[in-house]
Amino acid sequence: MNAAYSADEMMTVAAARMLRNGAVCFVGIGLPSTAANLARLSHAPEVVLIYESGPIGAKPPVLPLSIGDGNLADTADTVVSTPEIFRYWLQGGRVDVGFLGAAQLDRFANINTTVVGPYAKPKVRLPGAGGAPEISSSAKEVLIMVKHSKRTLVHKLDFVTSVGFLTGGDAREKAGLPGRGPAAVITNQCILRPHPESRELEVVSIHPGVDRRTIVESTGWEIRFAEKCGETEAPRVAELDVLRELRARTAAAHGVPGDEA
């Protein structure tokens, strides 16, 4: 591991690079919000950030702590009601990229944010769906950020909150979901993409300093590596500078870096 940057910084930079300039992005709070704003402040100044509380085209100077912070409204092109966000903008097909986190993720990139254990008597009651089920179905494509561990990348979800490729193959198309589904999963160890036919996630790029055994041991299913599995480009100085300045500004404003939850 290169000591010049952390694994979390690598994950955030790798995720930010996937947002193209001008894309309309529906942003979840926490890690996705950090990556989306890093993209906006570096290579993608024209990215349009939509938050489910109503701001469209938000340009927050510091990371929001909640999905409805005032700086999102102050800097947005327009602020609409929450029903309008979901009806006209997301379901209306105007979102290019949905950017989500997950408590549990399976090999077909289905997401659980509802419960650990049985639904009626959960071991851990998680927050629940929020906007994710409709983001994962209606956004043209989805990016997912998770920290890599056996507790997170699991063999079987305890509850399917938001769908990826369901049981794989053409199951998603058959279910009639409007969006194409997850394009990539970015972790603190690697980048995974769905295999073009089976739709099972496979490692396509390993972050510098991480070995295959670590990834195998921290994945809850028998993880596959793509034939052309490469190495992720390490964060550039310019990327790290922008990310660190953003987090420092956020800490100064809120007393916390803004993406810990």
Added chain:
Amino acid sequence: MADWLTLAEAVAAHVHDGDSVALEGFTHLIPFAAGHEIIRQGRRNLSLVRMTPDLIYDQLIGAGCAGKLTFSWGGNPGVGSLHRFRDAVENGWPGPLEIEERSHSDLANAYVAGAANLPFAVLRGYAGSDFAKVNDRIRSITCPFTGEVLAATPAVRPDVTVIHAQKADWKGNVLLWGILGVQKEAVLAAKRAIVTVEERVRSLDAPPNACILPSWVVTAVCEVPRGATPSYAHGYYDRDNVFYRAWDQVSRSRERFTAWVEKHIRNTQSFAEYLMLQNDTNARAVYP
């Protein structure tokens, strides 16, 4: 026409044991003062509805006011878990809590349906998920024109909706701005509506298309400055992020939570007294 009442009068008159109650506000303008007053007056067996339960429902649930919760995201934003909500779901404390779980898009659509006097909402949602397995009110309907199968979910029609807004004029016309969430729809979907406001003004001086709730769709309006703290009121005060983080510790144990509710809510007479107890220095300017 809305009646100008004190918050204690409004809750006494319009929130009853067993009512379905929606206290809305999406991170912004959360009606905390009204939530406290419901606890203070000891309401029981409420069927609570709210997209994001937040700290306000953590308090109501922990204080034993709720019999049921309809929601779509139950966390402490930017911090982590809602411990009282989790304790109720995981362990049935302080009593059993029935839950009806939906998605944000569903509940937003369900408020719209309620406001439009329709029995159900239609949305392109839930396909492939496990929600319908645990909530038999999430069903489907086939479009009579295209044959597409869509999700159908029941409208939300609360007995009473409570929101907080920035201003009301002397007639009780209400103005809110910033992040609007589902407040307008929640008010129009409800049989009765209580609105607390930062200030009572002679005239709203609002531009056309501003979000105004006319006095005649509001049952009671109450002047409660800082009534949304520790959430925020755009143009008046910021979110108290320190309180949100501190709540993680206060709410973690039943004993500490109960002591907090006793001291800060049950043993205070009003939200003004609560703010003084919180050492809210800004409160002194608005509550002389």
